Amino acid sequence: MKENKKILKDMLSSSKQYLHKIFYEDETNSYDFTLPDTTNAIVADKSTNYSxxxxxxxxxxxxxxxxxxxxxxxxxxxxxxxxxxxxxxxxxxxxxxxxxxxxxxxxxxxxxxxxxxxxxxxxxxxxxxxxxxxxxxxxxxxxxxxxxxxxxxxxxxxxxxxxxxxxxxxxxxxxxxxxxxxxxxxxxxxxxxxxxxxxxxxxxxxxxxxxxxxxxVKGFERRGLTSPNNEIIVRGPQVGFTENLRTNTSLLRRYINNENLIIESINVGKLSKTSCAICYLKNVANTDLVSEVRYRLNNLGVDYLISSGQLEQLIQDSDLCSLPQMVSTERPDRAANLLYQGRVCIIVNGSPYVLIAPGILSDFLESPEDLNLKHQYSNFARVLRIVSAVIALLLPGVYIAITNFHQELIPTELLYAIISSREFVPFPILFEILVMEFSFELIREASLRVPSPIGPTIGIVGALILGQAAVEANIVSPILIIIVALTGICSFAVPDFSLSFHFRIMRFIYILLGAMAGFLGIAAGVCVHLIVICNMKSFGIYYLETNLFKKNNVGNGIILHPAFDREDRSGFLKTKRPKIQDEISMKWKYNKN
Amino acid sequence: MNINKVSTIEAIALILILTINRLSISLPQDIILSCGSSSILNVIYISIIAIIFTIIIVKLFKRFAGSDIVDVSSFLGGKVLRNIVGIFLILYIISISSLLLRYFSETLKVLYYFDTPVIYILLFFIGVCIISNIFGGHSIIKTNLIVCIIMLIGLIISFLSVTPNMTIQRALPILGYGADKTFFYGLTNLIAFNGLLILYLVPPMLSNKEDFKKVAIISIIITAILIVFAVGSVLLAFSFSTEIDKISSLYMLLSNNVFGKYLQHPESLFSFTWVLSFMSYINIACMLCIQLVKKVTNVKNGKPLIIPISLIIFALALLPKNLVYAHQIEYSLYTFVSIPLLFIILPAILIFANRKYKKIHRNNYDV
Structure with a gap:
């Protein structure tokens, strides 16, 4: 009896402590870095003297x-x-x-x-x-x-x-x-x-x-430099980073002819001692941002480091969401452009992909080609990419929501066509769409793994023959083939590989939500998705920066302004030099000095 | 989960979302049923009153920059008044949001999910509310801005799309059921501006405390414009003498509209944006409740409160028997609680607090 009382007392006191802990103590301190305003903005003061x-x-x-x-x-x-x-x-x-x-x-x-x-x-x-x-x-x-x-x-x-x-x-x-x-x-x-x-x-x-x-005594690395494999552009330089760290730093130096380009060396890995380099423009990048990158790299307790992809996962802010949090590029021109904006590059010896911190959502919808083209072309391509990203993410889910819950959205003739095409299909739409999406992902994965000459063959076999056969065997309806194919094409239009991967995973969740509750389910998914994205940070900068509407920013907005109008660096980077060009950049035209 | 860096545009979206949601469910038909053809006149009239009232509120808050109504109550009546006001506001937000949630869920059930139990629909909203609040206030406010923009675009498109069906004669007779119904009894339609509640709570959240005046006035003007357009488009497209369907008047308006051969019934797309904005609304309601509970009880960590508050909203939403019942309670709550609270009690607290402030600082020249 006494023992029971004692146990009860202990339980009461421990629950009291627990309640006190959750209600009256601060939230558990999770590591949270927010980029502060720059403390030493560069102001060209011509009167500064030294002797x-x-x-x-x-x-x-x-x-x-x-x-x-x-x-x-x-x-x-x-x-x-x-x-x-x-x-x-x-x-x-x-x-x-x-x-x-x-x-x-x-x-x-x-x-x-x-x-x-x-x-x-x-x-x-x-x-x-x-x-x-x-x-x-x-x-x-x-x-x-x-x-x-x-x-x-x-x-x-x-x-x-x-x-x-x-x-x-x-x-x-x-x-x-x-x-x-x-x-x-x-x-x-x-x-x-x-x-x-x-x-x-x-x-x-x-x-x-x-x-x-x-x-x-110029002696750049010339042999061995090849064009980038995964970031292909039409108009622009056709040279990519290599596996050699020093070659990569020299590639950056070729684009940035300035003594303020700092290339710091850091070794990562207790056993591998992999050489890494932190690159930034000293007179542009926010000092706290650079310090944060240096701090994270210096505090890695790993035995070895093989690639930049591995490093990316070790230094990113949160692993909760599959969205990429750092720009990964194999193009020195893109890296140089982002360095000029005030970002920080991390080069890993042995990896042809350079990491750039911080990365916000709009970075992953940009193509390296955007700055080489006239702003009208770039904006057209950007809108196209954003639309295709939305389609790649939501189309199968929306299709299942419409066909199951909101049929009134479909024009009557099309509704009849869909019904008649599904007449002999014995499976529910959810099963159909999951089978097709799974097959599509399988074809994509298989064509990557097989030797390159066979790759296109697998794609053709998968897409044409398998799709056609599935329709003829009444496993899926023809309209679904169109939906899946359109989704696939749109996902290829997303410029960043990691973002595309995120969309591929999320698409399945939206399919399930659409099947569960139509637009209500999709709205719930979109709402949570937005919440997660808004909550995400990359090196102290919110992932969904809302200064997208600000004018004159270099390239962090949805709409790219004309080259002469890109006066400011991205405000969220809090750089030392807020201006990127003079108010009147085309002085030849307006005759102003 | 301390929120103290809300930008001007985010704060405006915060106030707008409270009004916008009611536009998509019951507000236009409530106004039209009470005033008839003089609804537009009535809405313009109450909008002017609301704007004047907002200016007065801003003036009253001037001496308490960066403080919300709970802080002001604390200044006026100490801990006792602070706790009374805080608890009353918590109860008000919880009850209003749960009733609106039930009403909206019932509307969705009638429109799309005939065989689905309402608890299933409610669970989606509560699930999103819990997840969102776990992620924190900052992301809720940012998401709300995006959702608010989507919702505004949707509303503007829907207003524009029904213009060909409008007949100006439907606004005649201009005084509707009479001048008294329009200008005296019609004052109860001030509940359309229930977004004013946020005005009493938003000052400490603003990143730039000086922007409070700008936030208040801009948001009330946008709200007024939206209400005028919503009421106008419903009134001019339907005859007020015919019984307007009790199910979302804006939805019925869109579903009766002819959009062309290829997009015959796009109202589901608009309802998608309404669901989004309603989710955002519930997130904000829960977030505000947590903030108030934290303030009243001096709790430091708000996370353990998320699930209990969400479950209370969920449980209260289940209480009404059906849609009509939910709407009746909601309407009564707005008429008998919202108006006295927002337009009498809270301003009175502010007036007395200002008098106390003057008394204390009598010898100071800056008063």
Missing amino acids: ADNGTLNLDNETLQSADTSNDKVFQSLDVNLEYMKTRFNTLINSDIKIREFTLNARNKQYNAFLVYIDGMISQDIMNNYILKPLMLKNSANSYEGNQNRIVAEAKTNNITVRKVKKFNIIEYISNCLLPQNTVENRTKFDDIVADINSGSCALFIDTLDICFSIE
């Missing part, structure tokens, strides 16, 4: 971002130049910017020097054999000790010899004798030097010289 005193440069990257660098010239002090270049290129975090410090031999004298270049953009062979070797190793060219001045002209009058001499010039000497390259430019302005480095040259700085040698 080189006592061989040191009082400069940081933030100051540089807001300063006018167009008049910055090469300093005489090598240390100052080195510090300037390091700051300008963010070498502490930028993994593919290489600075090689060495001792240069010229006329038996030794000078401190350094080279700046971008790994992946230059030819290693040229760099080693034709730049570093002649400069560093002692040879007949740099050992020649000819300190005497060169006589240009000589004249003798009254035993007086007048000689016109040219003084020895180290710059000319290095350029003419030590750099066996076809294109060597002498640069004095840092902006020119940085532009050259970004386009694949290397910059040679030498102590005491206030000029820099810009040497062309």
Whole structure:
């Protein structure tokens, strides 16, 4: 008896605790990141100054971002130049910017020097054999000790010899004798030097010289680059990412000729140590967004990482919904475009697909071709894609709802046609549609798995022969074949593979809901679907951003504005540079500066 | 589940959804049956009153920026008044939403699901309500905006599509059953603006508290326009002297309209949008109840309340015997509870709170 009382008491107290816990304690803290407003928006302040005193440069990257660098010239002090270049290129975090410090031999004298270049953009062979070797190793060219001045002209009058001499010039000497390259430019302005480095040259700085040698050593990866397999476009570049990380970063650098493109290296996987790169534009992307991406990548407790698809699942916000939450692209032009907008790219070594964060719903309905076409063409294609996405998702469900519950929607003649076509079909519509949809998915999956020459054959066999046979055997009605085929075609028009997959799964749910309660069931499905989508976040940004109606955004709306009217970056990205172009971008037309 | 970042457009949609739902079921025929051919005149009259009333409410809330009626009650009468007002509002929202839910479900049953028990239809709404509230207020409000836009487009198309059937003479005699019925007894039609309830609750939810005035006035003007169009299209297409069917007048209007050879009866498509908006309405009702319960009881975590509140709405929706019964209770509730509550009790609380505020800050120059 006493024991029972004790048990009852314990139960009461534990239930009290439980009730207290659920009613009077905060909701359990789930990880929730919301992108805050940028704290350091870039404002070009031409008055920002910095000076080189006592061989040191009082400069940081933030100051540089807001300063006018167009008049910055090469300093005489090598240390100052080195510090300037390091700051300008963010070498502490930028993994593919290489600075090689060495001792240069010229006329038996030794000078401190350094080279700046971008790994992946230059030819290693040229760099080693034709730049570093002649400069560093002692040879007949740099050992020649000819300190005497060169006589240009000589004249003798009254035993007086007048000689016109040219003084020895180290710059000319290095350029003419030590750099066996076809294109060597002498640069004095840092902006020119940085532009050259970004386009694949290397910059040679030498102590005491206030000029820099810009040497062309371009050596992009050319062989092995193929056109993208799954993001095919008509008008636009036909090059895709490869499995090599450095090749991919160089592909990005080719599109973004700017020193603010930061490529950070991170290794993921306790055993595999897979090299990954986080790419972003330092003067555009929101710092908190970059930090969040870095934080998630740095905090992965996995043994190995094989592909970007695996990484996507490990760093996405929620696994509750099958919708893709990051853009996955194999096109460098698309990745570059999104980087310019203020997004962050993640490249995984060994994967030709680059991840871009954050991704919102409209990103997955966009085609990389949209920006290459006139806005009227793009908008037409976009509307077509949205309509086809809705059809791919809802058509079979709506068909079953109409035929079972809302027959009045169908014109009388068509209703008779449907009834007569189903006259000899013994199965209910739900069974018919499930069989056909399942067969269609089966054909699609089978044609992917078989060797490519047989793939189309399986499609034809499946679609034509099987469909025709099913109709003739009275297993399904002909109208259903049209419905399933139309749904299939529309699902192919969805540009993103993952989104298309999501629609394929959801379609079956809508079929069941339509069969259960007609439009009521479909409305319930749509409502819950919308709720889930509205609740989803991708790296702190709501998936269904409602600033779709905002004008002038780059490409986050349903309607793409004309190129001259795309003035603002997407507001939801909270970038450091809200404007993407001047208010009057076509200055040639309106004659405004 | 704290909601404090509702944008202006989302707040407007929040107010609109309460009115729009009643348009699709009983509101137009209730107004027409009470005023006859003077319904349009009556609606314009009550719209002007509602707009003036809204402006007064906005003025009264000016001193309590970012506070809702429960906070104002707390300021006026302490915890006791806060709890009384809070509990009364919770009961009101639950009862109104459950009765409307039953009425709408019965309408659906009559139109499409003859052999289906009404409990089956109700379960869809309650299921969606539970799932939606689990996902949180933010997604409910965002979804509501999308649904509201779809619903508005549907309503505009349906109004436009019936214009060829309209006859202006049906609005004559202009005073209908008489001036007293139009202007005095017709005042009860102010229940058409029951969306005003949200005005008393929305201030703390707004991301920009200064936008309250804009939200209130724009939403009431849009509501007024929609009601005028809905009543106008039903009145001018049917004769008021003929008995308007008790089942959704807007649905009957669309089903009697000829849309052409290929799309003979598209009213099911419109009813699809109505179902969507009704689901959104129930989600919002449940969400508001949870917010109020949290405020009254100081509960921090609202999630355990979702299922009990949804089940109460479901159980109450099952109480009326049939459609007519549900409509009668709903109409009585609107007439005898909504009007005194929205237009007398809550404004009175605001007026007294303002007086108290003035008294407290008498020495301050900023009052």
